[in-house]
Amino acid sequence: MVSTQAIRVGVIEDHPLYRAAVARVLEEAEDIELGAVADSVARFAVCRQPAGSVVVLDLKLRGIADAAAVMEIVGMGHKVLVVSAHAGQSEVLGAISAGARGYLSKDADGEEILRAIREIASGNSYVSPTLASFVLNSTRDRNAGPKLVLSERERQVLSLVAAGERDQDIAEAMSISVRTVRSYLDRIRDKTGRRRRPELTRLAIEEGIAHPS
Structure with missing residues (x-):
């Protein structure tokens, strides 16, 4: 029992x-x-x-x-x-x-x-x-680093990445092309140095723009 x-x-x-x-x-x-x-x-x-x-x-x-x-x-x-x-x-x-x-x-x-x-x-x-x-x-x-500045569209892309969406899904959700999505992702990677999707997901959580579905 x-x-x-x-x-x-x-x-x-x-x-x-x-x-x-x-x-x-x-x-x-x-x-x-x-x-x-x-x-x-x-x-x-x-x-x-x-x-x-x-x-x-x-x-x-x-x-x-x-x-x-x-x-x-x-x-x-x-x-x-x-x-x-x-x-x-x-x-x-x-x-x-x-x-x-x-x-x-x-x-x-x-x-x-x-x-x-x-x-x-x-x-x-x-x-x-x-x-x-x-x-x-x-x-x-994190305590020592400067505050990250992302545009509103970059933050939106990042939040969708954190939700597990693919580039095609993000493009459809934002009514933009896959090429534009990848351009936003390249800019985010250049600003942050985060390359892989798990790293981008962690960034979204740190920035407070990822939430449980």
């Missing part, structure tokens, strides 16, 4: 073997109640997991992915623990800026995953020691 104090945990992971392994670790923990287990954010949403759960989330998923996936799950009222094979600085900072409460690489063993879940369920954050320096360095850089 599941204790009333059990931590309800969901899993979103598209690799079948890893998904099964994480689910098994959770099922075997006495203080964990395993909730919805899905291979995408869309399928997780269909399960209607009650708000307030901790969700173990991979980043590289079909459909909604990366920081946009974190924002979507946070928007459902859950606490997110990212567990990803992609643990570079842009991925870690993008996920944390999007609202993730913790971040582990897939090198983490079952005990560390459980430890992170318990910390997050208690209202704390948990980032593996090997990744924590990214967060600390980013805080220092």
Whole structure:
């Protein structure tokens, strides 16, 4: 029988073997109640997991992915623990800026995953020691750096990038050509030095122009 104090945990992971392994670790923990287990954010949403759960989330998923996936799950009222094979600085900072409460690489063993879940369920954050320096360095850089100035149209493009939209989708939403969208993106990259889409998503979150859908 599941204790009333059990931590309800969901899993979103598209690799079948890893998904099964994480689910098994959770099922075997006495203080964990395993909730919805899905291979995408869309399928997780269909399960209607009650708000307030901790969700173990991979980043590289079909459909909604990366920081946009974190924002979507946070928007459902859950606490997110990212567990990803992609643990570079842009991925870690993008996920944390999007609202993730913790971040582990897939090198983490079952005990560390459980430890992170318990910390997050208690209202704390948990980032593996090997990744924590990214967060600390980013805080220092943000406090020291000048305020970024983007035009209104550049901010609009950036917000749509953060929402996971493709160049074609952005062009249709703004009634402009794909070429113009890419011109705006080039200007944003030149102003900010952020090249990849996860980095641009993180920038949108930092600038306060990205919101959970």
